Amino acid sequence: MKLKDRVTVITGGAKGIGLAYGRRFVKEGAPVVIGDVDDKAGAAAVAALEKEGGKALYVCCDVTKKAEVDALFDAAVKAFGHVDVCIANAGIVNDGSFLELKEEDFDRVMAVNVKGVFLTGQSAARAMIAGKRKGVIINIASTNAIVVQHGQVTYPVSKGAVNLLTKVMAISLADNGIRVVAIGPGPTRTEMLDEVIKNHPTFMKNVGLRTALRRPAEVEEIAGVAAFLASDDASYITGQTIYAEGGRLALNYMMPEK
Numbered sequence: 001m002k003l004k005d006r007v008t009v010i011t012g013g014a015k016g017i018g019l020a021y022g023r024r025f026v027k028e029g030a031p032v033v034i035g036d037v038d039d040k041a042g043a044a045a046v047a048a049l050e051k052e053g054g055k056a057l058y059v060c061c062d063v064t065k066k067a068e069v070d071a072l073f074d075a076a077v078k079a080f081g082h083v084d085v086c087i088a089n090a091g092i093v094n095d096g097s098f099l100e101l102k103e104e105d106f107d108r109v110m111a112v113n114v115k116g117v118f119l120t121g122q123s124a125a126r127a128m129i130a131g132k133r134k135g136v137i138i139n140i141a142s143t144n145a146i147v148v149q150h151g152q153v154t155y156p157v158s159k160g161a162v163n164l165l166t167k168v169m170a171i172s173l174a175d176n177g178i179r180v181v182a183i184g185p186g187p188t189r190t191e192m193l194d195e196v197i198k199n200h201p202t203f204m205k206n207v208g209l210r211t212a213l214r215r216p217a218e219v220e221e222i223a224g225v226a227a228f229l230a231s232d233d234a235s236y237i238t239g240q241t242i243y244a245e246g247g248r249l250a251l252n253y254m255m256p257e258k
């Protein structure tokens with residue numbers, strides 16, 4: 001167990017990749033606190049983690065609201081004594097062309113994906129420092145942080161900001177013994193992606209042609225990267241984004257059709 005007793009707060013942990021982080025961290029011995037806006041999914045996630053033998057807590061928390069983020073970390077400290085690891089995972093996506101995109105849609109994505117990561121990281125770091133813990137903060141970026149997708153404006157911009165915020169935080173918190181890293185997943189099988197596949201029949205074919213490994217990631221493959229980054233095996237990594245993307249960013253043009 002690499003993460004025994006390392007109290008881990010995961011935003012957006014009720015579903016998707018966030019829940020997979022919870023599952024993997026519980027397996028590694030970490031108590032898990034989920035902050036999410038989906039109460040029903042949050043309760044189901046806690047039940048699932050407890051069934052798998054873990055300690056888990058759900059707190060309703062919108063990451064765009066400072067008071068709720070602070071309350072999430074207060075609840076984690078109250079329940080488990082301190083905070084060792086934070087995964088700032090809550091994120092949203094929206095489509096829209098550059099010429100048509102509405103101001104409120106731009107603001108909403110930036111609020112969750114950038115301000116939310118800032119508020120989460122600040123509150124996590126304050127809790128770690130107050131508890132005298134040498135913690136790890138993992139921000140969730142995307143391959144979209146460095147290459148953009150047709151028909152998306154704010155999402156790649158927000159994920160690029162997450163990469164730079166990760167560097168800012170790493171430099172700011174290094175003397176406190178806190179490492180800050182990011183993960184940049186490629187397309188990953190979640191309910192969200194399944195919905196996209198349903199609506200765009202050529203999606204999987206296109207992912208296959210644009211990815212060396214010819215498939216999207218499974219959530220467990222991203223959770224494994226987080227478990228490594230949170231562990232002492234990654235003790236000399238800070239300020240970096242680790243891309244788990246099946247070779248997508250190494251590929252110029254397309255894979256040959258099989």
Ligand SMILES: NC(=O)c1ccc[n+]([C@@H]2O[C@H](COP(=O)([O-])OP(=O)(O)OC[C@H]3O[C@@H](n4cnc5c(N)ncnc54)[C@H](O)[C@@H]3O)[C@@H](O)[C@H]2O)c1
Pocket residue numbers: 011012013014015016017018035036037038041061062063064089090091092112116140141142143184185186187188189190191192193
């Ligand atoms: N799935 C992918 O292909 C993929 C690829 C690269 C990066 N990512 C990133 O990984 C993260 C998780 O993605 P996912 O596919 O699991 O998404 P998802 O939509 O399945 O889950 C996101 C979770 O965040 C919660 N959430 C949304 N807004 C919130 C808010 N304001 N405050 C707190 N919680 C909130 C949702 O309720 C949900 O439980 C996101 O940051 C996403 O950008 C996903």
